[in-house]
Amino acid sequence: MKRDIHPEYVETQVSCTCGASFTTRSTISSGTIRAEVCxxxxxxxxxxxxxxxxxxxxxxxxxxxxxxxxKK
Structure with missing residues (x-):
């Protein structure tokens, strides 16, 4: 695997409009994802x-x- 070409893989907090939330890992830089349904x-x-x-x-x-x- 080549060095320094892959995006940073960080913990990300996913929150839904219903109020539920969970933690996962993602390459998104902000560290938060808002979902409409879960x-x-x-x-x-x-x-x-x-x-x-x-x-x-x-x-x-x-x-x-x-x-x-x-059918018989």
Whole structure:
């Protein structure tokens, strides 16, 4: 590895708009990162995610072609 060509790797404080914060390491020189979402407030991680049926595609397909018969 060549010397003096790599950026400085420092401890960085990441803070979210929900108030959660954690420490990681990064090459950002300021030492702080502000994030809009994190694992504490993102719906996927909190279990509050809503699964949307985009226009009833499955139901529309089944109505058009019917359910496939089980192969024997």
């Amino acid at each position: 694992s504490e407030c993102h719906p996927f991680y909190t279990g509050k995610q809503k699964i949307l049926d985009t226009g009833g595609r499955v139901a529309r397909f089944e109505a058009r072609f019917g359910k496939a018969a089980a």
